[in-house]
Amino acid sequence: MHDGRDIFTKTKIMIAKILHKEIEKCLSALYSAEGQDIQFQKTTKDFKGDITLVVFPILRVSKKGPEQTAEQIGDYLKEKISEVADFNVVKGFLNLEIAKEFWYNQFVNTYITTDYGVIDAEESAPTYLVEYSSPNTNKPIHLGHIRNNLLGYSVAEIIKASGRHVKKVQVINDRGIHICKSMVAWEDFGHGETPETNGLKGDHFVGKYYIEFDKYYKKEIAGLVAEGMDQKEAEKQAPIFKKAQAMLLSWEAKEPVIIALWKKMNGWVYDGFDITYKRLGVDFDKNYYESDTYLLGKKVVEIGLEKGVFYRKEDGSVWIDLSTDGLDEKIILRSDGTSVYMTQDIGTAIQRHEDFSFSNMAYTVGNEQDYHFKVLFLILDKLGYDWAKNCYHLSYGMVDLPSGKMKSREGTVVDADELMEEMVSTAKNIAKDLGKLEGMTDEAANALYETVGMGALKYFMLKVDPKKRMLFDPAESIDFNGNTGSFIQYAYARIQSLVRKHNTEVLMPNEVEITTKEQEIIKHLTAFPAVIQEAATNYSPALVANYVYDLVKEFNTYYQHTPILNAESNDLINFRLGLSTKVGEVIKTAMRLLGAGVPDRM
RNA sequence: GGACUCGUAGCAUAAUUGGAUAGUGCACUAGAUUACGGAUCUGGAGGUUGGGGGUUCGAAUCCCUUCGAGUUCACCA
Numbered sequence A: 001m002h003d004g005r006d007i008f009t010k011t012k013i014m015i016a017k018i019l020h021k022e023i024e025k026c027l028s029a030l031y032s033a034e035g036q037d038i039q040f041q042k043t044t045k046d047f048k049g050d051i052t053l054v055v056f057p058i059l060r061v062s063k064k065g066p067e068q069t070a071e072q073i074g075d076y077l078k079e080k081i082s083e084v085a086d087f088n089v090v091k092g093f094l095n096l097e098i099a100k101e102f103w104y105n106q107f108v109n110t111y112i113t114t115d116y117g118v119i120d121a122e123e124s125a126p127t128y129l130v131e132y133s134s135p136n137t138n139k140p141i142h143l144g145h146i147r148n149n150l151l152g153y154s155v156a157e158i159i160k161a162s163g164r165h166v167k168k169v170q171v172i173n174d175r176g177i178h179i180c181k182s183m184v185a186w187e188d189f190g191h192g193e194t195p196e197t198n199g200l201k202g203d204h205f206v207g208k209y210y211i212e213f214d215k216y217y218k219k220e221i222a223g224l225v226a227e228g229m230d231q232k233e234a235e236k237q238a239p240i241f242k243k244a245q246a247m248l249l250s251w252e253a254k255e256p257v258i259i260a261l262w263k264k265m266n267g268w269v270y271d272g273f274d275i276t277y278k279r280l281g282v283d284f285d286k287n288y289y290e291s292d293t294y295l296l297g298k299k300v301v302e303i304g305l306e307k308g309v310f311y312r313k314e315d316g317s318v319w320i321d322l323s324t325d326g327l328d329e330k331i332i333l334r335s336d337g338t339s340v341y342m343t344q345d346i347g348t349a350i351q352r353h354e355d356f357s358f359s360n361m362a363y364t365v366g367n368e369q370d371y372h373f374k375v376l377f378l379i380l381d382k383l384g385y386d387w388a389k390n391c392y393h394l395s396y397g398m399v400d401l402p403s404g405k406m407k408s409r410e411g412t413v414v415d416a417d418e419l420m421e422e423m424v425s426t427a428k429n430i431a432k433d434l435g436k437l438e439g440m441t442d443e444a445a446n447a448l449y450e451t452v453g454m455g456a457l458k459y460f461m462l463k464v465d466p467k468k469r470m471l472f473d474p475a476e477s478i479d480f481n482g483n484t485g486s487f488i489q490y491a492y493a494r495i496q497s498l499v500r501k502h503n504t505e506v507l508m509p510n511e512v513e514i515t516t517k518e519q520e521i522i523k524h525l526t527a528f529p530a531v532i533q534e535a536a537t538n539y540s541p542a543l544v545a546n547y548v549y550d551l552v553k554e555f556n557t558y559y560q561h562t563p564i565l566n567a568e569s570n571d572l573i574n575f576r577l578g579l580s581t582k583v584g585e586v587i588k589t590a591m592r593l594l595g596a597g598v599p600d601r602m
Numbered sequence B: 001g002g003a004c005u006c007g008u009a010g011c012a013u014a015a016u017u018g019g020a021u022a023g024u025g026c027a028c029u030a031g032a033u034u035a036c037g038g039a040u041c042u043g044g045a046g047g048u049u050g051g052g053g054g055u056u057c058g059a060a061u062c063c064c065u066u067c068g069a070g071u072u073c074a075c076c077a
Helices: A014-031 A056-062 A066-080 A100-112 A143-161 A177-189 A202-226 A231-237 A239-252 A256-280 A297-306 A341-356 A367-382 A386-390 A416-434 A442-462 A474-478 A485-502 A516-526 A528-538 A541-561 A570-593
Strands: A039-042 A051-054 A084-090 A093-098 A127-131 A165-172 A286-289 A318-321 A329-333 A360-366 A391-396
Touching: A014 A039, A014 A051, A014 A056, A014 A066, A014 A100, A056 A066, A066 A084, A066 A093, A100 A516, A100 A570, A127 A143, A127 A341, A143 A165, A143 A256, A143 A360, A143 A391, A143 A416, A143 A442, A143 A528, A143 A541, A143 A570, A165 A341, A177 A202, A177 A239, A177 A256, A202 A231, A202 A239, A202 A256, A231 A239, A239 A256, A256 A416, A286 A341, A297 A318, A297 A329, A297 A341, A329 A341, A341 A367, A360 A367, A360 A386, A367 A386, A367 A391, A386 A391, A416 A442, A416 A474, A442 A474, A442 A485, A442 A541, A485 A541, A485 A570, A516 A528, A516 A541, A516 A570, A528 A541, A528 A570, A541 A570
Parallel strands: A127 A165, A127 A360, A165 A286, A360 A391
Antiparallel strands: A039 A051, A051 A093, A084 A093, A318 A329
16 A cells, blocks of 8 residues: 655655656766665755755665765755755755745646646546445434544545545445334334324434334343343343344245335435435445345355355354464354355455446445454455455544443434534534624525534544544534634635635736745645545545645635735735635635535635 | 554644654633734643663664553354
């Protein structure tokens, strides 16, 4: 995955490309050395310069001290390349100062590029599958699912922007004992009520009966234990549980009445999910349903046995031995002939490859399944699928609450719909307090609250490295200060305000004297395409989030201290406004990659 | 017990995948508006990167060890 050591050459930033070539020539001329490791990095802000060559790796061939080597290379570059205006040496670091004209020209190039940073996929580009969401249909989605959905969606958009084809998929766990529990409870206690008759959102409605089941189940267990039965036995013997098990058998036997009930209840859930997905702003190219895929595993077993990758035990169960890979033996097929989760996943993966002939596939699933995916990919590899090595588990950490762990039994679950509503209504309250929205229609204002509230939520969840466990503090996420989505949106809104005020086309001058701060911003803009590539190969929206945050911080400082519309010459006004608009554009693109919108005013 | 992940300031998080004096936000503190939008900006204070050892020009990052947290090891999904 990491194919290079330095971001500049890897991602083809223009100046690094030029320098890389020249330094190769230079090393050849000075030390007659070829193919050396040329490492660039951003110049730390305490030193003068735009880009820094790390000379330590070159000492081997220069056979001189770090300072002396750096000086020699610096002299060479300054003389040979017009872009290198000056240089300084600090220990083993050669800080190169690039001419201002270069940066200005650089900016003009990015300025005229539409949809800057985004690469459209060519016909021949590889296809990536991104699986995310994949809910159970027995309860509404909660905070943990939100991280999953936002991550999956954003990663898919980022990969798309990096020039690959992307298909978003999910597998809906629409069958099994958990759904039967809701079904039993609804039959027994529901008295025929529906989401329509009681006004609940479909998924919440079905979730209610899942909880009802659990309550009643616990009561029955307690009763049996009081009569002297042992806890484990009571869990198995509770009548309502047996009823659910019986229902699962009926379902597998395709009994029409049960199938009809199952379809009805799942239908309610999907109606509810649709609303949640829509508000979250996520979508899918194809849904897989476990009720279709759970049988796929059988074929896999045959293939595996044929190839000798699996083996059958005396009782008829089928296994794979992964002990030579440092893992355990893993069951593939139960002795009663039914498949397990793993078997289905293998089957589904193969099915998907037939459907899309993807080159890469990412699974957005929590890190409690790290082991599962390790095994899955290994098995696919052993079965001889060459795409197995391009499968990636986009493993993300749990979302913690300040109060501790989210536990459905203790009622500490943060419901997705409630949370979104809370974010949006808080955005509304803040906007009203600030009173900046006069003259806006109710419709526009509501759309704005949605953009701001959801933007805050999305940015908050995505700015953290996916791999890491994160803490979600509802209060802090709604406080729109600091490193937040609203901070970024606000910068965007102010830029749009400038554009409205100026109200004529920006004509980029041929040349203009740029300030140090402007040069910094241009440099930052220049890195954007590289950041998208980096985020795509690392499956990390956090890189995009951090990038845009840094850009906004720089721009805000600039905005605060530099007149734009009141600049002293027309050329300057045009340039500065052009620079601002481009920053605005990049903000918009970056936020779009995070699934978040930006408002023209707020 | 085995396997895996993580530990950075009071809290939340970065660090170009081994590079310079470890950045940023919140909270705390002192300031800035006759200005293109103050949901902003400029300062200050706050660190033995859990502890100890090692590898090397150079370690938050790699190795060993120890402490702490979490996940996982079902003919569950």
